[in-house]
Amino acid sequence: MNLGVPTERIKTQYLGAVGKFLERQQFILGKEVEDFERAWAKILGARWCLGTSSGSDALYLALAALGIGEGDEVITQGNAYNATVTAIMRTGAAPRFADIRKDTLLLNPSKIENLITARTKAILPVHLYGQPCDMEKICAIARAHKLFVVEDCAQAHLALFKKKLAGLWGDIGAFSFYPTKNLGAFGDAGAVVTSRKDLYEKMRAIRNLGQAAKNDHRYFGFNMRLDGLQAICLSLKLKTLGAAIRRRQERAGYYDALLKKAGLPLMPVGRDSRVRHVYHLYVVELIEGIDREKLRVALEDRGVETAVHYPLPVYRQPWYAGPRDQCPVSDRAAERILSLPFFENIKTKEQEYVVSALRHCLVHSGAAERV
Numbered sequence: 001m002n003l004g005v006p007t008e009r010i011k012t013q014y015l016g017a018v019g020k021f022l023e024r025q026q027f028i029l030g031k032e033v034e035d036f037e038r039a040w041a042k043i044l045g046a047r048w049c050l051g052t053s054s055g056s057d058a059l060y061l062a063l064a065a066l067g068i069g070e071g072d073e074v075i076t077q078g079n080a081y082n083a084t085v086t087a088i089m090r091t092g093a094a095p096r097f098a099d100i101r102k103d104t105l106l107l108n109p110s111k112i113e114n115l116i117t118a119r120t121k122a123i124l125p126v127h128l129y130g131q132p133c134d135m136e137k138i139c140a141i142a143r144a145h146k147l148f149v150v151e152d153c154a155q156a157h158l159a160l161f162k163k164k165l166a167g168l169w170g171d172i173g174a175f176s177f178y179p180t181k182n183l184g185a186f187g188d189a190g191a192v193v194t195s196r197k198d199l200y201e202k203m204r205a206i207r208n209l210g211q212a213a214k215n216d217h218r219y220f221g222f223n224m225r226l227d228g229l230q231a232i233c234l235s236l237k238l239k240t241l242g243a244a245i246r247r248r249q250e251r252a253g254y255y256d257a258l259l260k261k262a263g264l265p266l267m268p269v270g271r272d273s274r275v276r277h278v279y280h281l282y283v284v285e286l287i288e289g290i291d292r293e294k295l296r297v298a299l300e301d302r303g304v305e306t307a308v309h310y311p312l313p314v315y316r317q318p319w320y321a322g323p324r325d326q327c328p329v330s331d332r333a334a335e336r337i338l339s340l341p342f343f344e345n346i347k348t349k350e351q352e353y354v355v356s357a358l359r360h361c362l363v364h365s366g367a368a369e370r371v
């Protein structure tokens with residue numbers, strides 16, 4: 001991961017805007033935050049947008065505004081990120097885990113219905129790696145059972161399922177602008193979007209200590225506000241987000257071609273032909289019999305840093321003591337996935353080096369039983 005180029009690109013403008021910010025001294029929920037909220041809503045075509053302190057808080061805010069709490073259940077997917085699950089549990093509700101599709105590693109709609117109980121209040125799909133879940137099927141199930149839909153769009157800025165953007169399918173879309181995300185701030189930041197004014201107003205209050213107006217603490221709320229300095233960064237980065245995504249798609253296509261030609265015992269995670277994938281990550285699945293840890297160490301020795309998103313499903317993490325659903329596909333994927341070095345400005349030469357290092361390490365590290 002290298003954030004040098006996108007950071008350098010806006011540095012001068014950012015520092016200039018910070019100067020104005022210091023003069024104006026509207027440090028909390030000022031013009032910069034409102035400008036960004038308006039701009040992000042406009043790009044998405046969302047009616048309402050609210051900046052939040054993080055993606056985790058955006059998810060919590062969405063669930064809290066929908067009235068989800070103690071005694072309720074929220075269905076998410078087996079390979080959801082830790083923050084997705086903790087957002088559910090922070091409301092007092094219990095998460096239920098529906099397994100994922102073998103090809104795309106996204107929420108499998110056919111695994112949702114047998115988890116629905118009288119306590120179920122919402123479905124929380126996670127558009128992992130930059131590819132949206134099958135929102136048509138998920139929303140149809142939600143409608144049939146009168147459930148809310150909250151989308152975790154932390155990895156899917158401007159991704160499409162069919163012709164509709166991730167974040168606009170459900171009641172509320174939650175975004176993260178963590179620095180490494182496709183739209184990343186210079187610190188923690190997030191946002192929620194919705195087409196419902198009532199939810200917008202409730203979320204606006206909960207985000208600001210529950211205040212519907214100053215000192216009118218209408219709801220049980222917290223400080224979950226977007227910081228002005230982060231809003232400045234995000235507004236500047238918005239201008240090149242489209243180009244950054246096209247660049248990611250092109251770079252992902254180049255990995256595809258290199259890997260195909262190399263014929264290695266691994267496959268990129270499957271793509272759904274109905275989506276616009278925004279490639280937050282470039283993830284491959286290793287075939288059975290490859291020792292992932294051995295391979296990662298050998299790659300590291302050759303200067304290739306890899307990651308795993310994520311090595312252990314949340315329901316197997318030490319802290320987790322909630323309901324345990326059977327998700328064999330999620331369990332298996334967790335053992336086999338590998339995220340290759342990938343960022344907006346990765347160079348052709350760097351990608352070629354990664355693939356040749358992969359070939360070398362698979363043959364010589366002893367990671368593969370047979371290649």
Ligand SMILES: *Cc1c(COP(=O)(O)O)cnc(C)c1O
Nearest residue numbers: 054055056081083154176177178
């Ligand atoms: C990054 C991320 C989050 C959490 O966002 P933060 O801004 O780090 O709180 C939630 N869900 C997914 C899928 C993420 O990738």
